[in-house]
Amino acid sequence: MQLAELLNDWPCTVKGSVRCEVMRIEDHASEVTAGSIFVARKGKESNGITYIPQAILNGAVAIVVDDEHYYNSAKLTVPLIWVPNTLSFLAYSSAKIHHFPAEALTIIAVTGTNGKTTVTHLIGQLLQRLKQNVMVIGTNGVFVNGKRSFEHYQSLTTLQPKQLHALFHEAVKTGIRYVVLEASSIGLHKHRLDFSDIDIGVFLNVTEDHIEDHGSLENYKLAKQILATMAKQIIVNSDDVICRSIGFSKKGKRSFFGKGQHVDYFYQVLFEGTSYTTCLVQYKDEKHVVHIPFVGDYQCANVLAAMSVLTQLEYPLEQLCHFSEELTLPEGRFERIKNDNGLDIIIDYAHTPDAMKQLLLAVKRQAKQRVIVVFSCGGNRDQAKRPKMGMIASIYADVIMLTTDNARDEDPTTINEQIQQGFSSTQVFHEILDRKQAIFAALNEAKVGDTVVILGKGHEKTQQIGKIQSEFSDHLCVSQFLHDAQKARNDN
Numbered sequence: 001m002q003l004a005e006l007l008n009d010w011p012c013t014v015k016g017s018v019r020c021e022v023m024r025i026e027d028h029a030s031e032v033t034a035g036s037i038f039v040a041r042k043g044k045e046s047n048g049i050t051y052i053p054q055a056i057l058n059g060a061v062a063i064v065v066d067d068e069h070y071y072n073s074a075k076l077t078v079p080l081i082w083v084p085n086t087l088s089f090l091a092y093s094s095a096k097i098h099h100f101p102a103e104a105l106t107i108i109a110v111t112g113t114n115g116k117t118t119v120t121h122l123i124g125q126l127l128q129r130l131k132q133n134v135m136v137i138g139t140n141g142v143f144v145n146g147k148r149s150f151e152h153y154q155s156l157t158t159l160q161p162k163q164l165h166a167l168f169h170e171a172v173k174t175g176i177r178y179v180v181l182e183a184s185s186i187g188l189h190k191h192r193l194d195f196s197d198i199d200i201g202v203f204l205n206v207t208e209d210h211i212e213d214h215g216s217l218e219n220y221k222l223a224k225q226i227l228a229t230m231a232k233q234i235i236v237n238s239d240d241v242i243c244r245s246i247g248f249s250k251k252g253k254r255s256f257f258g259k260g261q262h263v264d265y266f267y268q269v270l271f272e273g274t275s276y277t278t279c280l281v282q283y284k285d286e287k288h289v290v291h292i293p294f295v296g297d298y299q300c301a302n303v304l305a306a307m308s309v310l311t312q313l314e315y316p317l318e319q320l321c322h323f324s325e326e327l328t329l330p331e332g333r334f335e336r337i338k339n340d341n342g343l344d345i346i347i348d349y350a351h352t353p354d355a356m357k358q359l360l361l362a363v364k365r366q367a368k369q370r371v372i373v374v375f376s377c378g379g380n381r382d383q384a385k386r387p388k389m390g391m392i393a394s395i396y397a398d399v400i401m402l403t404t405d406n407a408r409d410e411d412p413t414t415i416n417e418q419i420q421q422g423f424s425s426t427q428v429f430h431e432i433l434d435r436k437q438a439i440f441a442a443l444n445e446a447k448v449g450d451t452v453v454i455l456g457k458g459h460e461k462t463q464q465i466g467k468i469q470s471e472f473s474d475h476l477c478v479s480q481f482l483h484d485a486q487k488a489r490n491d492n
């Protein structure tokens with residue numbers, strides 16, 4: 001596309017010629033190739049302007065900035081463009097260079113503090129059962145018809161627009177009709193979803209997370225609310241106070257789901273087994289008894305959210321209720337590890353106070369004996385949630401094993417001290433910073449009938465300590481422990 005055409009409808013001023021061919025949009029200088037335009041944006045750690053010489057060396061045909069002082073003073077060998085906001089320009093130009101592919105797709109965006117990955121995957125599975133081609137994009141990666149694809153993409157909850165619109169383009173090209181994606185508050189705030197032509201926005205819950213990025217809960221809520229403005233229609237969890245208020249302020253089509261009165265999609269838990277829940281689901285004058293193969297009230301809400309989306313897309317609720325019996329959770333979400341040791345071992349991605357509460361509530365309700373919880377909190381992230389998570393763990397756990405969970409630049413011992421502030425005075429706990437040893441110790445401590453819950457990392461395959469990311473998987477640790485225990489039994 002000609003640079004002139006790319007800039008056509010966008011406020012900007014230009015120093016240099018706009019008669020050059022643009023092949024791609026890039027905001028990382030090392031990824032610039034011949035024909036790219038480099039958008040030099042200011043980040044959390046560095047300023048893209050620093051990397052302009054590298055981008056030009058790599059073949060950038062033009063540079064885009066939003067820094068007026070730089071624009072006025074710089075003398076470059078390639079055209080220099082000033083735009084009011086580089087982040088929204090990144091979204092606009094990424095969409096335009098691919099000819100706005102989102103417009104040809106049905107895009108469903110799911111937001112919430114917890115449950116985004118789960119609900120996007122549930123929507124994806126239901127669409128697949130209806131023989132629809134679907135792409136799911138989020139924390140666990142990109143999935144096409146349930147199969148992990150584009151594995152080289154960075155694993156962000158909400159991808160950068162340069163990747164997002166390339167995926168939309170690919171979806172159109174390969175006959176995919178539906179794209180289901182996660183909308184993180186950071187992604188929304190940083191304009192990553194601008195020009196994504198979102199058809200349905202789903203609001204699951206707004207509790208506490210990423211306060212260090214947004215500055216306050218109010219700002220966090222405002223970031224989430226952006227989705228309500230963007231989406232043509234929204235589906236809202238009426239049981240969540242903040243979501244409900246976002247729902248009421250929506251101008252345009254909106255539906256509510258939940259357990260309370262006056263909702264469009266109603267559910268009620270009738271029975272909870274050890275691995276499934278029976279619910280009553282009601283929409284207009286239809287009533288169905290549904291068997292959901294998960295436990296926890298929050299999982300019923302997740303399934304209902306997914307069914308509400310499909311119903312709004314005009315698929316029959318009765319069929320969806322039937323399919324819901326075969327749903328599965330994404331990797332690392334309430335993942336039970338089979339074993340011959342008589343233990344209930346659960347790996348789960350809960351890393352916020354509310355996720356931890358919902359999860360442990362479900363675990364505690366069916367625990368036969370003691371509950372042993374292994375966890376810590378991430379470093380360089382919101383500190384206020386640490387004692388809250390400590391308090392929640394202390395309410396439900398008989399024994400707590402404090403360890404390390406992506407401590408990043410912080411001292412894990414200090415993180416754990418902040419967690420301990422929430423413990424009851426009688427709480428039994430140990431601290432083993434080496435996460436593998438902590439998991440081993442918890443499994444060693446457990447007796448037949450006990451439940452061991454390993455929280456915070458779920459599907460993750462790495463652990464970041466300092467600046468170093470090392471391979472790490474809770475799943476592999478548990479497998480190794482169980483394998484060693486089996487071998488020891490065989491040897492005796």
Ligand SMILES: CC(=O)N[C@H]1[C@@H](OP(=O)(O)OP(=O)(O)OC[C@H]2O[C@@H](n3ccc(=O)[nH]c3=O)[C@H](O)[C@@H]2O)O[C@H](CO)[C@@H](O)[C@@H]1O[C@H](C)C(=O)N[C@@H](C)C(=O)N[C@H](CCC(=O)O)C(=O)O
Pocket residue numbers: 027028029030039040041042043044045046047048049051155156157158159160184185186187190
């Ligand atoms: C907070 C945040 O949005 N961080 C992302 C962001 O970093 P940043 O804006 O701070 O950028 P920076 O590193 O300071 O660099 C500034 C500019 O210089 C460029 N640069 C930088 C270094 C270099 O060598 N060359 C170069 O050109 C960068 O590409 C960027 O354009 O842009 C980087 C490059 O695209 C991302 O890798 C980085 O995501 C990191 C990995 C991250 O972890 N982000 C998390 C916090 C995040 O976005 N999470 C949300 C929410 C998750 C949730 O809800 O649980 C998500 O949607 O994933």
Ligand SMILES: Nc1ncnc2c1ncn2[C@@H]1O[C@H](COP(=O)(O)OP(=O)(O)OP(=O)(O)O)[C@@H](O)[C@H]1O
Pocket residue numbers: 112113114115116117118119139157182184204205298299301302332333334348349350351354355356358359458
């Ligand atoms: N509806 C819900 N309400 C509260 N907690 C939930 C809900 N759904 C899932 N959880 C908890 O949150 C954890 C993370 O779930 P999931 O990955 O689906 O959320 P997410 O919003 O995508 O998280 P992230 O943004 O951190 O990637 C689960 O492992 C579970 O413990």
